[in-house]
Amino acid sequence: MNSSVVKRAETRWRGLSGRRRDLLADIAVVVACGVVDLTWAYGAEEVEWTFAATGLLAVRRKFPSAVAVLVASIDVLAPGSVFAAVFCALVTVGSRARVVPGTLAAVATSAGFAIPLWDDEEPFSVTVAASGMVLQIVLPLAVGVYLRHSRQMVAMQRDQAVARERDRIAREMHDVLGHKLSLIALHAGKLELTGTDTETARLLGGTSRAAMRDLRQIIGVLDAQPATVAELIESSCRAGLRVKTALSGDLNALPPEVSDAVRRVVQEALTNVHKHAGPVDVVVEFEVVRSRPRLTVRNSPPARRPETHGTGTGRGLATLAAEVRTRGGQLSWGPQDDGGFAVTAVFEQGVDVT
Numbered sequence: 001m002n003s004s005v006v007k008r009a010e011t012r013w014r015g016l017s018g019r020r021r022d023l024l025a026d027i028a029v030v031v032a033c034g035v036v037d038l039t040w041a042y043g044a045e046e047v048e049w050t051f052a053a054t055g056l057l058a059v060r061r062k063f064p065s066a067v068a069v070l071v072a073s074i075d076v077l078a079p080g081s082v083f084a085a086v087f088c089a090l091v092t093v094g095s096r097a098r099v100v101p102g103t104l105a106a107v108a109t110s111a112g113f114a115i116p117l118w119d120d121e122e123p124f125s126v127t128v129a130a131s132g133m134v135l136q137i138v139l140p141l142a143v144g145v146y147l148r149h150s151r152q153m154v155a156m157q158r159d160q161a162v163a164r165e166r167d168r169i170a171r172e173m174h175d176v177l178g179h180k181l182s183l184i185a186l187h188a189g190k191l192e193l194t195g196t197d198t199e200t201a202r203l204l205g206g207t208s209r210a211a212m213r214d215l216r217q218i219i220g221v222l223d224a225q226p227a228t229v230a231e232l233i234e235s236s237c238r239a240g241l242r243v244k245t246a247l248s249g250d251l252n253a254l255p256p257e258v259s260d261a262v263r264r265v266v267q268e269a270l271t272n273v274h275k276h277a278g279p280v281d282v283v284v285e286f287e288v289v290r291s292r293p294r295l296t297v298r299n300s301p302p303a304r305r306p307e308t309h310g311t312g313t314g315r316g317l318a319t320l321a322a323e324v325r326t327r328g329g330q331l332s333w334g335p336q337d338d339g340g341f342a343v344t345a346v347f348e349q350g351v352d353v354t
Contacts, residue, residue: 022061022328026057026058026061029057029088030054030057030058032084033054033057033084033085033087033088034050034051034054034084034085036083036084037050037053037054037081037082037083037084037085038050040081040083041078041081042081045078046078046081049074049077049078049081049082050078050081050082050085052074053070053071053074053075053082053085053086054082054085056070056071056074056085056089057071057085057088057089060088060089060092061092061096061348062290062292062348063290064089064092064093064095064096064097064101064102064105064291065093065097065098065101065102065104065105066105067089067092068086068089068090068092068093068097068105068106068108068109069105069108069109071085071086071089072086072089072108072109072112072113073112075112075113076112083136086109086136086140087136087139087140088140089140090106090109090136090137090140090141090144091140091141091143091144091147092144093105093106093141093144094140094141094142094143094144094145094146094147094148095143095144095145095147095148095151096144096148096291097291098291101291106137106141109137110133110137113132113133113136113137114133151255152255152256155255155256155257156256158256158257159256159257159260227263227267228263229251229262229263229266229284232263232266232267232270233245233266233270233284236270236273236274236282239274240278240279241270241273241274241279241280241281241282242279242280242281242282243270243282243283243284244281244282244283244284245283245284245285245286246283246284246285246286246287247284247285247286247287248285248286248287248288251286254293257327258293258327258328258329258347260327261323261324261327261329261345261347262286262293262295262345264320264323265295265297265320265324265331265343265345266284266295266297268316268317268320268343269297269343270282270297271316272316272317272341272343273297273299273341276302276341277299277301277302277340277341278302278303278304280299280300280301280302280303280340281299281300282297282298282299282300283296283297283298283299284296284297285297285298292346292347292348293346293347294344294345294346294347295344295345295346296342296343296344296345297342297343297344298336298340298341298342298343299340299341299342300338300339300340301338301339301340317331317333317343324345324347327347328347328348329345329346329347329348330345330346331343331344331345332344332345
């Protein structure tokens with residue numbers, strides 16, 4: 001009975017979207033830290049400081065370094081009453097903060113830990129101070145760095161699994177369908193030579209040969225490496241678009257799952273420009289603001305709609321938006337005041353940009 005309950009709980013947890021799982025995990029962490037710190041709080045003032053520190057943890061994903069410094073400041077004002085909150089904030093610094101802000105936050109937190117020891121009237125013990133530093137500063141940072149590394153490894157393994165699955169599908173299509181289509185073409189050739197039904201044989205042979213060409217193209221797509229953002233932009237320029245890039249962030253610094261989502265957004269946006277606007281001016285902007293990658297693909301209004309305008313299903317961006325949400329981001333699109341069109345993707349996941 002207990003095992004079945006656990007399995008059902010695991011199934012429901014896995015069925016939740018990434019954002020909902022993060023939200024539930026955040027709520028659980030904040031509540032747990034609040035309960036732990038409240039058990040050590042003494043007096044109304046320390047309880048108030050505990051609630052303040054616990055509330056700051058709610059935004060630690062977006063502002064990990066700032067939250068760590070603020071919570072450490074509260075720990076200085078109310079010593080010992082927000083240990084769990086400081087620990088949690090530093091774990092987030094290690095797992096999500098950029099290198100420079102994260103380092104500064106760790107230094108500031110260490111100073112906030114050491115200064116009260118110097119001012120204490122009791123004799124200063126190096127051993128006690130070092131032990132406390134390891135427990136309250138080094139340990140949570142190490143846990144955060146480990147979580148960051150684990151998350152990157154999981155993403156890399158997932159990408160490798162996808163690549164292996166693509167190769168497997170390509171091999172099976174080549175081995176099974178390719179062989180059967182070759183036999184069909186061979187039998188059609190024999191029918192054509194015997195002259196029993198020449199026209200049907202020609203039609204059958206032509207159809208099988210066309211299917212073989214299509215199969216080779218599909219296998220080529222499955223085997224091929226996806227084009228980079230630079231290659232997508234270059235091919236669009238060759239096709240007539242006038243693309244200007246404004247990249248204030250390093251695309252190579254993105255985690256694999258975010259990098260793939262950025263590439264797909266650029267590909268879909270440029271494809272839509274070709275289809276619905278024709279040869280217009282396009283600006284591809286990428287920047288990292290407060291460790292949040294932001295991509296915008298914006299085109300000027302077309303002088304004349306191309307013949308392919310209105311031929312799409314209209315589901316490309318909607319389908320892509322659902323995938324971007326699974327990568328921890330938001331995709332928005334719509335017409336601009338000048339008559340152009342813009343597609344914007346913002347990702348919540350932190351990026352190291354030094």
